[in-house]
């Protein structure tokens with residue numbers, strides 16, 4: 001039998017536990033895929049005394065990274081510690097000590113990718129990161145390898161499982177936001193700091209990495225316009241439903257003549273379309289290539305085993321040499337990577353939800369603001385409320401207009417004396 005490949009698992013929380021479990025329970029199958037047995041040689045965690053529901057092989061558990069980095073028998077490190085530090089320093093240490101790295105940490109790659117990929121190149125090692133984007137969906141391999149013949153025109157998707165889980169539970173069961181967030185944390189979907197999930201940071205970091213793979217240029221994630229789901233409440237979900245839509249946090253990137261349009265935020269998606277039917281911790285990615293046309297990927301974007309599926313596939317790819325080839329051919333964040341310029345967003349229909357004083361002339365004032373920006377109204381909803389109600393909800397659906405025009409209009413609307421709270425403004429997708 002061929003010599004086994006020894007792996008170090010650095011971080012054994014939700015994802016690391018899944019990796020150890022899958023490598024153990026599917027050992028024979030994985031051996032056939034890799035041509036050699038793959039065994040976990042060493043686990044590194046923060047607290048070696050913590051009670052765990054996965055047995056650590058041979059009880060080889062340490063809090064010292066050197067147990068992996070300095071062991072010459074270990075060829076591959078699965079870096080499954082979240083956050084930026086010490087994850088960044090640990091990854092650099094592993095690469096410099098000659099380990100190929102597989103990671104699920106998109107925050108780390110989005111923030112420190114240029115440095116980490118450069119260190120990997122200097123060290124002659126690879127970094128594989130399928131699990132960092134859309135969990136179990138093989139979107140990195142699809143774009144980097146299977147769609148290599150295509151000039152990608154656009155990528156659109158639901159890239160954060162936690163926020164999709166929260167939104168669909170609020171929508172389908174009327175659940176309370178805080179209660180469902182706690183459930184997402186208990187299921188292992190959320191980041192250690194769930195703010196990253198709900199404020200759109202996580203989806204934006206994934207979009208920056210995907211856009212780099214697809215379009216070749218690099219947009220630092222912090223430059224991408226981003227809105228979180230904290231702005232979504234039951235009233236907005238009910239209005240969306242009444243109009244025939246669901247609300248999803250959609251990440252969008254498309255190629256223009258010499259720029260990219262990119263944004264992340266809550267969006268109305270028409271009921272019955274694939275994005276609207278993406279529920280719970282599922283993610284979805286639609287990609288349009290110039291040769292292949294439209295493609296749609298759907299699968300679990302977070303959670304122990306779906307994410308482990310991607311990590312273990314990357315470990316196998318590393319063992320058989322595919323990861324090194326992909327790492328070289330994709331040229332991730334090489335020094336000459338062009339910086340893309342962002343446009344102000346493409347045209348769309350928009351839903352506006354305002355809370356306004358219920359008195360004569362208010363609707364005329366508001367529609368004048370939209371009219372002065374050249375924005376045409378498609379429909380208006382105001383339900384009758386009890387006399388004397390201080391602020392009534394008013395929903396306006398526009399015809400297609402420029403993102404810059406609607407942004408100016410919302411800023412002006414929010415200054416009107418009749419407008420009692422910040423206006424919600426969501427783009428609308430009909431296909």
Ligand code: NAP
Nearest residue numbers: 011012013014015045046047080081082104105302303307
């Ligand atoms: P997690 O459950 O919080 O686990 C983190 C692990 O890292 C724990 O085992 C922890 O040790 C260990 N750790 C933390 N600081 C350490 C240190 N200084 N030295 C050694 N070990 C340290 O996180 P997770 O959910 O598995 O996520 C891991 C990464 O995968 C993150 O980057 C996340 O964004 C990404 N990811 C997660 C999912 C998901 O569904 N959860 C999906 C895709 C990608 P202890 O166990 O001793 O505390």
Ligand code: HSE
Nearest residue numbers: 160161162189191302
């Ligand atoms: N917290 C992330 C999510 C994990 O909910 O999508 C997967 O990257």
